[in-house]
Amino acid sequence: MALLIAIDAGTTGVRSMAVNEAGSEVAYAYRSFPQHFPGPGLVEHDPNDIWDATVATLDELCASLRALDDGQMPAVTAIGITNQRETVVAWDRRSSQPLARALVWQDVRTASRCEELESAGHLGEVRRRTGLVLSPYFSGTKAEWLLRDGRVSASADLALGTVDSWLMWRLSGGSAFVTDPTNASRTLLYDINDGAWSAPMCDLLSVPMHALAEIHPSAGRFCVTADTTALGPGIAISGVAGDQQAALFGQGCHDVGMAKNTYGTGSFVLMNVGDRCPEPVDGLLTTVAWDLGSGPAFALEGSIFATGSAVGWLTDVLAGANDANEIEMLARSVADSAGVVVVPAFAGLGSPWWDPTARGAIMGLTFATTPAHIARATIESMALQTRDVVETMSAAAGGQIAELRIDGGAAVNNLLCSIQADQLGAPVSRPIVTETTALGAAMLAGLAEGVWSSPAEAASVWKMERRFEPSGDQAEADRLHTLWRQTLERTRRWPVRELDQ
Secondary structure: OOEEEEEEEOOOEEEEEEEEOOOOEEEEEEEEOOOEOOOOOOOEEOHHHHHHHHHHHHHHHHHHHHHHOOOOOOOOOEEEEEEOOOOEEEEEOOOOEEOOOEEOOOOOOOHHHHHHHHHOOOHHHHHHHHOOOOOOOOHHHHHHHHHHOOOOOOOOOEEEEOHHHHHHHHHOOOOOOEEOHHHHOOOOOEEOOOOEEOHHHHHHOOOOHHHOOEEOOOEEEEEEOOOOOOOOOOOEEEEEEEHHHHHHHHOOOOOOOOEEEEEOOOEEEEEEEEOOOOOOOOOOEEEEEEEOOOOEEEEEEEEEOOOHHHHHHHHHHOOOOOOHHHHHHHHHOOOOOOOOEEEOOEOEEOOOOOEOOOOOEEEOOOOOOOHHHHHHHHHHHHHHHHHHHHHHHHHHHOOOOOOEEEEOHHHHOHHHHHHHHHHHOOOEEEEOOOOHHHHHHHHHHHHHOOOOOOHHHHHOOOOEEEEEOOOOOHHHHHHHHHHHHHHHHHOOOOOOOOOOO
């Protein structure tokens, strides 16, 4: 039986998972790594911490696999990689050492630079060429900041890559500087129509093209491993996709109109729109869903910056709540949020607002408010933000979605799933394997290496665990949504200190 390894390098940790051809998890390992917050709105990672966590998970995974096979390491067919997308890593190709801390997708230090570019009239060109908007969320202005700040120089040995490129560089022993279109299409430096790095965008942001990785199809051989981890040398890395596109693939959303939401640190709603790149849609992004070697498929995306991280924040500030499970139990102890609304705009607002100046708020407090009401309002905020995105997406696509497939860590929260179904007025389907980012990366690698003969055969491994139907009380769902929108508007255009000076 084929054995595939998926490396999922997320925002707060790395998981490595072994998957068989039935799509079942065989073994699993996880390591968190440190987060660095040097100032308000600033989020950084040490790239070596990401690499060390990867090595540690592969060590543990291989030990588990040997234990399952009488001490022998089974043959690995291929490796798939999925990753936090817009985070920028700069390193020296001679030494393979980072030149600065990685600037994370949540980092908003280039907010004023994005405003400057928009005021100069560049937004239309950015939308046409990249499918994105001018936001500090994306990689391009982060790369520009590193170069402008003098932390890195545009030498011939400079590598500016996303996390997938960094990991493949290290896994291959420094022999491969590569990426795929899903990651490239999140940088502001990639022309989504031409399928290549954009010289005009690189010129606009003063990013040297020689510092960017080679782009290969998402399913296909990128490189082979060197003897840098417990996996050993010679294993093909044959599938790569940014985490949200990998989840779309892993959820089996291969038909036009199918949609998924991943509840992770943030939440990301993607809808498959087929092989024709759509015109820009206000409030949404256009992104490459994947390229299986015959050209790209595209997706509309709504990016929500804080959902699971809002629950994590709440566990830090509420005495007696140690983890997300306890937050759910606390939220279930009350029938509703009693008029309390939480807007978790800790790093601004993403889709469909794109307001980096927004800041988080808790409103509707009274003397009767308890921690349970705040916990429930925080969970509600995850579903309400998703509704805003789905409504924008449905309007652009010309019809209501029939079903939302969900995954990610918070997808196990049954209260969230029920609230989400009520807010959408549509079923919410949760698969047996909720780590669909890792599963999608494994499926891409398996397709490339012939484990599955077609995307349809690969999609057949998706199995539903539970389906949540709307309760039917649409009036109550709409009342809550109206209150949410009124509260959200009060958090926007907050007077914030300049972060990139």
